[in-house]
Amino acid sequence: MSTEPQTADKTKTTRLTTRDLSMRKGGDPQVWLTAYSAPTARAMDPYVDCILVGDSLGMTVYGMDSTLAVTLDMMIAHGKAVVRASARACVVVDMPFASYQASPADAYRAAARVMAETGCAGVKLEGGAEMAETISFLIDRGIPVVGHVGLTPQSVNRFGGYRAQGRTAAEAKKITNDAKAVSDAGVFALVIEKTLEPLARAITKAVPVPTIGIGASPACDGQVLVVDDVTGVFDQFKPKFVKRYAEVGRDVSKAVAAYAADVRARKFPTMDHCFVAAPKKPAKKK
Numbered sequence: 001m002s003t004e005p006q007t008a009d010k011t012k013t014t015r016l017t018t019r020d021l022s023m024r025k026g027g028d029p030q031v032w033l034t035a036y037s038a039p040t041a042r043a044m045d046p047y048v049d050c051i052l053v054g055d056s057l058g059m060t061v062y063g064m065d066s067t068l069a070v071t072l073d074m075m076i077a078h079g080k081a082v083v084r085a086s087a088r089a090c091v092v093v094d095m096p097f098a099s100y101q102a103s104p105a106d107a108y109r110a111a112a113r114v115m116a117e118t119g120c121a122g123v124k125l126e127g128g129a130e131m132a133e134t135i136s137f138l139i140d141r142g143i144p145v146v147g148h149v150g151l152t153p154q155s156v157n158r159f160g161g162y163r164a165q166g167r168t169a170a171e172a173k174k175i176t177n178d179a180k181a182v183s184d185a186g187v188f189a190l191v192i193e194k195t196l197e198p199l200a201r202a203i204t205k206a207v208p209v210p211t212i213g214i215g216a217s218p219a220c221d222g223q224v225l226v227v228d229d230v231t232g233v234f235d236q237f238k239p240k241f242v243k244r245y246a247e248v249g250r251d252v253s254k255a256v257a258a259y260a261a262d263v264r265a266r267k268f269p270t271m272d273h274c275f276v277a278a279p280k281k282p283a284k285k286k
Contacts (some may be wrong), residue, residue: 022209022210023189031047032224032225033051034056036054036061044227052094053120066153072099072113078089090121092124094125096125108137108138123143126148126149128182132184146183146191147182149166149179149192149193150165150166151163151165162196164215195215209249225241231244231248235249
């Protein structure tokens with residue numbers, strides 16, 4: 001099968017850096033989206049500031065029940081595709097479950113591999129105060145980090161499900177302390193997920209780094225969503241914080257149904273879709 005070239009033209013475009021994003025605290029809202037493939041990354045590249053290669057690919061691409069079974073090799077493979085196909089957006093790759101929690105040294109080995117093999121600009125890891133030492137360790141060794149507090153999907157079993165965080169005073173205090181700890185550790189941006197709006201708003205004011213909300217607050221310095229939710233490709237359920245901008249999943253189903261009907265009715269392919277040898281020209285008389 002023929003395909004379009006998968007590499008973006010990077011000769012005429014300057015890619016946004018982690019420093020560019022970190023300097024935009026309180027400025028124009030940052031636009032972040034996930035991507036897992038070259039075509040999707042190419043389509044969104046002109047419009048977004050950061051492409052996050054999220055471990056949500058476990059659910060959206062591989063049909064898993066959670067992100068816990070996503071591997072480092074999977075993240076690297078998809079990260080390579082996204083970096084290769086983009087030219088403008090800063091690209092950040094999620095560190096998958098169990099690749100960074102054991103020790104700072106383990107985290108460095110895994111993150112360094114992600115950076116080296118994908119060419120991404122930084123990594124994102126989940127966790128609060130307990131990850132501050134690891135975050136500092138990575139940053140001191142040249143690996144830019146995005147933090148992630150509030151609902152952290154890799155800890156879904158500890159939370160007892162994907163419920164909104166910060167409903168009690170104790171939860172709110174912990175999330176605030178976590179946000180300050182990872183900010184102090186040196187993250188260049190901080191994702192706040194599925195957290196009560198007043199709390200996310202307060203954290204955004206309290207930390208000096210840009211906050212990126214997902215189910216958090218309009219006051220955050222930017223927003224991130226899963227592209228498959230935004231486009232309707234993933235339609236098993238729709239989180240409250242998602243706004244659908246298209247229904248691609250329905251369109252794909254309609255297209256496949258129409259294709260199947262044409263094949264069964266022998267309406268496709270027609271001769272217009274076939275290759276026919278050109279008639280031989282008569283030999284010239286000598």
